[in-house]
Amino acid sequence: MNILFLAAEATPFAKVGGLGDVAGALPWALKENLPDADIRLVLPLHLTVDAARWGLRPLAAFTVAHRNGPITAEVYATTHRGLPVYFIGGAPVAAIHGVYSTDPHADAVKYAFFSLAALALTRYLDWPPDILHAHDWHTALAVHALGHYRREGAFFAPTRSVLTVHNLPYMGPASPLLLDAFGLPPANEASGLPTWARSVPLPLGLAAADAITTVSPTYAREILTPEFGHGLEDFLRRRRERLHGILNGLDTDLWNPATDPALDVRYTATTLTLRERNAAALRQQVGLPQPEERLPLLGLVSRLTEQKGVDVVAEALRLLADFPWQAVLLGTGEPHLENALRRLEADFPDRVRAVLRYDDALARRIYAGADVLMMPSRYEPCGLAQMIAMRYGCVPVATETGGLADTVRDLDLHPRHSTGVLFPEATPKALAFALRRALALFPNRRRWQALQRRGMAQDFSWRQPARAYADLYRRLTP
Numbered sequence: 273m274n275i276l277f278l279a280a281e282a283t284p285f286a287k288v289g290g291l292g293d294v295a296g297a298l299p300w301a302l303k304e305n306l307p308d309a310d311i312r313l314v315l316p317l318h319l320t321v322d323a324a325r326w327g328l329r330p331l332a333a334f335t336v337a338h339r340n341g342p343i344t345a346e347v348y349a350t351t352h353r354g355l356p357v358y359f360i361g362g363a364p365v366a367a368i369h370g371v372y373s374t375d376p377h378a379d380a381v382k383y384a385f386f387s388l389a390a391l392a393l394t395r396y397l398d399w400p401p402d403i404l405h406a407h408d409w410h411t412a413l414a415v416h417a418l419g420h421y422r423r424e425g426a427f428f429a430p431t432r433s434v435l436t437v438h439n440l441p442y443m444g445p446a447s448p449l450l451l452d453a454f455g456l457p458p459a460n461e462a463s464g465l466p467t468w469a470r471s472v473p474l475p476l477g478l479a480a481a482d483a484i485t486t487v488s489p490t491y492a493r494e495i496l497t498p499e500f501g502h503g504l505e506d507f508l509r510r511r512r513e514r515l516h517g518i519l520n521g522l523d524t525d526l527w528n529p530a531t532d533p534a535l536d537v538r539y540t541a542t543t544l545t546l547r548e549r550n551a552a553a554l555r556q557q558v559g560l561p562q563p564e565e566r567l568p569l570l571g572l573v574s575r576l577t578e579q580k581g582v583d584v585v586a587e588a589l590r591l592l593a594d595f596p597w598q599a600v601l602l603g604t605g606e607p608h609l610e611n612a613l614r615r616l617e618a619d620f621p622d623r624v625r626a627v628l629r630y631d632d633a634l635a636r637r638i639y640a641g642a643d644v645l646m647m648p649s650r651y652e653p654c655g656l657a658q659m660i661a662m663r664y665g666c667v668p669v670a671t672e673t674g675g676l677a678d679t680v681r682d683l684d685l686h687p688r689h690s691t692g693v694l695f696p697e698a699t700p701k702a703l704a705f706a707l708r709r710a711l712a713l714f715p716n717r718r719r720w721q722a723l724q725r726r727g728m729a730q731d732f733s734w735r736q737p738a739r740a741y742a743d744l745y746r747r748l749t750p
Contacts, residue, residue, distance in 0.1 A: 273309040273749060275302065276401035278390050280383065280410040281371050283526075285326065285357070286318050288371050289575070290520070290656050291407060291438050294487070297523045298741070300353055301734035305742035310399075314390045316382065317348060317361035319369050326350050328359060332396050336362070336388050339453040345389035347396075360389045376445040379410075380473070384447070384454050387414035391421065391428075400427050403745050405434045409444035412477025417456055419480035432748040434741075435481040437474070439653055440495050441502050444473035464507050475504060478511070482748055485516045485741075487654035488675035492517030500651060516744060519678055520654040521734030522663065529664045534636040539665075541728040544721055547640065547665055554641035557634070558625040560598050568597045568714045570707070571642030571666065573635045573657055576605030576613070576628075581648030581671065586612040587700035588648070588707065589624070595711055600638055601626045639664040643720075644710055650698045652676045658692070662727030667720075668692040669706050679732070683709060683723070691727040 281287050283296030299311050315321075321328075328348035335342035346361045364378075364385040373379055387406075391414055394401055406415050415435050421428040448471040451458055459470040459479050469475035478484055486492040494500040496509050508515060525531075530540045536553040539546035551569050555562055570589075574580045582603070589599060601613050601624065613626035627634060639645070645661040647670035654675035658668040662679075670676040672694040680692040695706035714720055 273306060273403065273745065274399060274401045275299075275306070275309055275311045275403045275405060275745065276390070276394060277311060277313045277405050278387070278411040278414055279313070279315060279407045282313060282315055285315060285321055285359075286371050290654065293523065293656055294436075294438070294520055295407060297521065297734055298738065299355055301521065301738035302742060303355065304735075305738050306745070312356045312358065312399075314358045314360065314393065316365045316371075316386045317346070317359040318371050319366060320371070321359060323348065323359075326352070326357075331358070332393070334389075334392055334396055336385055336392060337455055339455075343385060345385070345392065347389075347393055358393060360386055360393065362389065377447075377450075380445045380447045380450055383410040383444070383473070384413050384450055384456075387411050388417055388454060390414055391417060395427060401431050402749050403434060404431055405436070405741075406477065407436045408438050409442060409472075409474035409477070412444070412473045413456065415477040416459075416473075416480045420457070430750070432482040433480065434483045434485060434744065434748070435477045436485045436487065437478075437495070437653070438487055440474075440486075440500070440504070443469075443475060443502075446472045464510055466503060466507065469504065469507075475507070478504070478508070481514065483516060483744055484508075484511065484514050485518050485744070487518070487520045488678045489517030489519065490677045491651075491653040491674040494651070494674060516740075518737050518740045518744075519675060520656065521737040522656060522659045522732040524663070524733045527660050527663055529640055532636055532640065534633040535640045536637070539640075541665070541725045544665055544724060550637065550641035551643075552641075554600060554637050555598070557637065558600050558627060560600070560625055561622055563598070566715075568643045568711055569641065570597055570599040570644045570646060571638040571661075572599070572601040572603065572646050573638050574603045574605075574647075576603045576609040578606070578609075579650050579652075581650055581698040581703075582606075582609045583612060584648040584698050584700050584703050585646050586616050588646075588703035589616060589620070591700055591704040592707055593620075595708065597623065597707075597711065599624050600642060602629075602631060602634055602638060604629055636664075639666050642666050643714065644669055644707070646703065646707070647671065647676060648695075648698045648703045649673060649676065655679070659730075659732040662691055662730055663732065665724040665728050667710060667723055667727065669703070669710050670694060671698050671702075672696055673698075679730075683713065689726065690723060691730060692723075
């Protein structure tokens, strides 16, 4: 089985968010379940990719048709952990410095070009894929184009497509002129798409895909509702038989408190008390006072967006002023939310530190030193932070939505099997009440450590998700 894997980002080559974690782990996890499969990952050659570090070698050059004249695609190749990885460059890719830009049109051109070049690469290699697995709107046009190519010739006739939705609201810009420029038609009425969606990349891919997956079972159900469907709920309900919710996994080698080099003290579930030394080191690093007695340390590791409920965190902590706690808040994002965290730190100088930047090492120290991770997301297709937190013995307090509902078992609902605290809605009062529930247990050292150990014992590896994807591929191919 030939499997073509397309994504905008993948660790360790380029990463902005959770998509990078998935694309950087799933192809290799699939290889364990499909040992005879030929799996190949294709990425854009972002200007931030270190070609020398990864040993990229020139492989091919060909053109992608465009109304204003053909655009040259330059392909570079390497092998990473035994699998081929290709990088596609060209003028539309080089026009943007990073993985994404602030210009929707530039992104649309970049990823339309990349999607079509990736399909052209398989022709150049004379390597017809059995499965095209694309991710999010950036590569959805490859699925849309494949639907037309399959009708036009034998090369792609056997190829079946899987499109994974990591975050439905991010559909890409409507681009009827762009589609026309690259020789792609919009969808028609027969597609079942609402009129507004017939030239939008993600809906086009969803209409053409042989299978649609989301990154958690709960999110697969949520997007069939008006609250989470963003105008596509009726269309998705009609394609329900093609929709599958497969929970993301975690790279358990990359996220391991027993081996993580970023930690001051490494530990396991049997040496859990060593975490207290990480808590002390974390407080020292961010400038929080060291408490005389054991004091709960709350953490936030997040993009600072409304989706993640960062505004809820700021207000909830004010509601908890009568409780003993300290908090370390890490992230960067929307300016008004950064300002809200700055004000919180100013109002609680001995209790709050807001670190407004991206800092992977500090994030790991928060997972390894904080007692509680706050995740009041308004929606969360999957979420990896709660999985990482549990693996590091940090108790998640999270909204009961999407992948959070699928991975966290509530303290009161499942007392013998609980791994965290869930609350029903992303409001300050709901989060504050959930934190009170967690903090009420915290002084009971034996029960708190039992809660931590249950979280650390969860299997969030890619083993089960990769098996589910492998089974899906087999069902799709003759």
